[in-house]
Amino acid sequence: MNECHRDDYTGKCEKSCELYYIYSMISWREIPFVRLVVPFVLGIVLQDYLRLEWNPVAGLFFLTLFLVFAFYFSRAKLAFSGRYFFGLFLFIGLVLFGSILLFVRDDSHYPNHFKNFSLEHLQIGGRVVKLQTDEQFMKLTLKAEQASSPSEKWTKSCTGNLLVYFPVDASSSNVDRGDYLRIKSRIQPILENKNPHAFDFARYWHLKNLHYQTFPKEEEWSKVKGRNRPSLLNRANHIRKKLLKVLRVYLPTQNEFGVGAALILGEKSDLRPNIREAFAETGSMHILAVSGLHTGLVFLLVNFLLGFIYWKKRRWRWLKAIILLLSIWSFALVTGASPSVLRSATMFSFIIVGNAMSRAANIYNVLAASAFCLLIYEPQMLFEPGFQLSYLAVTGIVYFQPRIYKWWFISNKIGDYAWRLTSVSIAAQIMTLPLSLLYFHQFPLYFWLSGLVVIPAAVIILPLGFALFIVHAIPLLGWGVGQLLYGIIWLLNSIIFQINALPYGLVKGIWISGFVAFLLYLLIGSMMGFLETKKAKWLIAGLLIVNLVLVLNVFKKWGQLNQEEIVVYHLPKATLIDFIGGENAIVLSSDNLPEKKEQFAAANNRAYRGIKDARKCSLSDSILQLPNFYRNGNLIQFQGKKMAFVDPKHLPKQQKVKIDYLLVTQNAISSIEDISSYFDFEMLIFDGSNSNRKVKGWLKEAASHGIRAYYTGIDGALEIKKGHTNRATFLRPF
16 A cells, blocks of 8 residues: 655645545545544443543543543634644543543442442332343342441431342232332342353443342332332333233233234243244344334334325424324333334434434434434443444444345346345344354354344234234224234244254354454455455455454364363352363263253353363262273372362272362361361362352461462362463453
8 A cells, every 4th residue: 555645734645545545435524423432432441441430520620621622623723734633632532421421320439339338237228220020030120219227227328229139929029110119138249150151140230230139038128108209111111011911912822922022012021932042043033122123113104104294394394203203212112212222213313303404314423323322321331232233233234235235136026025135134144243153152044034034024013013002992803903913923933933943054152252253343344445445455355354263263273172171160059060171071060960050150161162072970970981081989080180079978088199189069078187188189179069158267277278279159160271280270250
């Protein structure tokens, strides 16, 4: 590429430059919010990574300072090159704004957060702001307003959100949004997952501004009558409950009701696991999350009905805009105000207002503006996969779909419609693929086939659902609409199950790093550069990125084939150990360990390490001999490392044994001194099957004797990697 020389006044290139060519093709005046949202998002990301402790006054001072400088340079009559100062100060100001906003929205920093009181005997009074029910638990978010200590006889105002789990019973079924509750159960921090590559609940809830949880018994909570505070969301929730009752009457089978409730009203708690699995594995799960398609249908339906009215005068155009805005936002609130529906409702709001002002809206600017507004409202939303995938999918559809559609001209109307739908699915998949692989580790190969079914079905089901809500009270008409709705949903489910049953429809176990996902987006960027410029250098850049990804994959595969590792997982009241050699693993676990519990702890780590065969044995087994693995009672030798475990069935014998690692399970020892007389070990390991109170005592005793000890309940799962010595390598889980 030629060196780019710019004239000091005009800022134009004296020589051609590839990046400047692309830059000049973009009409930046049409997409100002794109330029604003980038530094704003960068500030949020930096704050999440650096965890800066902002003083609100100092933060506001610096933010104001940079914005004042930006305003000054925007108004000053400077040379073109001097205008860069405006962009620089505005960029820094928006980065600061994003960082400060994320800090302020995390109420755990507030001095009156309930965590700053003694949690042992604390009673919390607060209001229910979110609520979700499944078969076993009612899970709600309580916004704390008052903290008190009955024993010390004090009451203080407080802030903070508390995650509360109630068993589903007659008492909890009466709890609703807006209710005021008093809770006096044990409050505990939401702990990070102790196992490698397992889902991190602590971070998941942290990004929702929830850091503490409690599990009150029936006698440990009460509902305060007369203090409920209905809000707009609460009223919308009541409307949704009434509409769900209508659907329950006309969709009597669980599968059909679950899909109907999710697709029409955004209520996914009634979806059965088999339905979730079928839709996810066919790439159709997005249809069950109320998003742009659903909001777009509401917009088109209301706009069609309003089309019978003459709106030529300007004031009537604004009345039409208000009706459209009320319609899409009412739909967004009734369906639960999820990130995807908020994004689409905000987008359509900008489009509606632009039309009322007789101004054409640039879709990229609308996307950026909606993201900017939503992130101001809730900056933690940036880290939700649904938020990220929603914006990427729409961007992919807007950019790639028209280009893909032009690849194949079909004169037949039905074929042309099918190809148009397929091109939409392909375009969305292009932009969401890297993040989908990063988060979900699978890729549905028949996404294009399911797209031909679910999109037309949604176009029919949603209006039918609205019609049913209107006419359900009319006996014959309501019955007819209900039967038609039921039949279409039943047919949709049947087709999805058939597609899911097709062979080779899903590629599982794809684990990529964040860096590889970044490289894949660079590859997509090179594709876009080629489409814009038709220059071969963009193809070459893409090929180089592909080769780099392949090389990284080869190194990863080589590492998996040669890996030797022992993983002691943390499971409450259970033992689980993986002895990993290459792509095989020998699993040692507690007797009768539930499969679901084992998979939750270890499945992701095994998939990440490319384990294809896992042979299981229990602690009660006696002898097992395999290549590089030998077990005799409680003594194990694996890849040159010697380990012993102690449990009530395998107590130490009189003969002293020299080993590398000693694992204590199920509170099987009385003291460190006693066990040291039977084993000569380099490291003592305690797993989650032991009592937390006893382990803390043993750790103190081990420290007093100079013995290396490790507790999975504190430090997370222990990973003993292959090395030149017998010393353990510790890796804490993400």
